[in-house]
Amino acid sequence: NAGVTQTPKFRVLKTGQSMTLLCAQDMNHEYMYWYRQDPGMGLRLIHYSVGEGTTAKGEVPDGYNVSRLKKQNFLLGLESAAPSQTSVYFCASSYSGVAGVYNEQFFGPGTRLTVL
Amino acid sequence: RKEVEQDPGPFNVPEGATVAFNCTYSNSASQSFFWYRQDCRKEPKLLMSVYSSGNEDGRFTAQLNRASQYISLLIRDSKLSDSATYLCVVNIRYGQNFVFGPGTRLSVLP
Numbered sequence: 001n002a003g004v005t006q007t008p009k010f011r012v013l014k015t016g017q018s019m020t021l022l023c024a025q026d027m028n029h030e031y032m033y034w035y036r037q038d039p040g041m042g043l044r045l046i047h048y049s050v051g052e053g054t055t056a057k058g059e060v061p062d063g064y065n066v067s068r069l070k071k072q073n074f075l076l077g078l079e080s081a082a083p084s085q086t087s088v089y090f091c092a093s094s095y096s097g098v099a100g101v102y103n104e105q106f107f108g109p110g111t112r113l114t115v116l
Numbered sequence: 117r118k119e120v121e122q123d124p125g126p127f128n129v130p131e132g133a134t135v136a137f138n139c140t141y142s143n144s145a146s147q148s149f150f151w152y153r154q155d156c157r158k159e160p161k162l163l164m165s166v167y168s169s170g171n172e173d174g175r176f177t178a179q180l181n182r183a184s185q186y187i188s189l190l191i192r193d194s195k196l197s198d199s200a201t202y203l204c205v206v207n208i209r210y211g212q213n214f215v216f217g218p219g220t221r222l223s224v225l226p
Contacts, residue, residue, distance in 0.1 A: 033214075042120075042203070043160070043216040090159055103148060103207060105214060107159035 023091030139204030
């Protein structure tokens with residue numbers, strides 16, 4: 001039982017390049033999330049998904065796209081990377097989205113992205 | 117005002133000390149509350165959920181005051197391994213509305 005995994009762990013991009021971050025979970029969770037974490041800012045929600053085939057915008061969605069073609073996978077894409085997207089990206093999943101009902105989030109180990 | 121605010125820290129305490137973390141939230145519609153811990157360069161991990169009646173897990177005690185929109189975490193007999201950043205997390209209504217506080221860093225010193 002691997003929990004939540006993320007690939008890659010590290011990546012360096014040049015401005016304007018594109019890339020996709022992959023998140024996978026083996027807990028059969030319905031809900032999945034992408035966050036970014038910057039110093040002093042806490043985690044901020046980029047996009048989330050409440051089930052296979054559905055996605056929605058979070059607090060800071062600009063410059064990112066996502067897809068959830070399979071229940072266990074949630075992909076985050078950067079179409080044209082910018083230095084402002086240098087950050088640590090965390091994926092998370094939860095069984096439920098209903099407050100108070102098994103909605104604790106489980107996080108992957110993170111992807112450290114640097115955009116030059 | 118930020119949605120979730122925490123003590124700015126860092127807290128530097130000796131082993132065996134008792135340390136308290138405070139967190140306030142601005143949205144009265146908040147439904148679920150959590151404390152996560154995050155070790156340096158690692159992912160956040162759930163420490164404990166916070167229930168209305170307060171709850172305890174070993175050396176850790178969490179309290180919720182809905183009227184004051186305030187959450188606390190008390191660590192008793194602190195260990196070196198408790199050194200981490202503690203994140204207060206508030207869930208507004210549904211799973212997508214998790215709001216994380218900026219965290220308070222704790223260093224337990226020998």
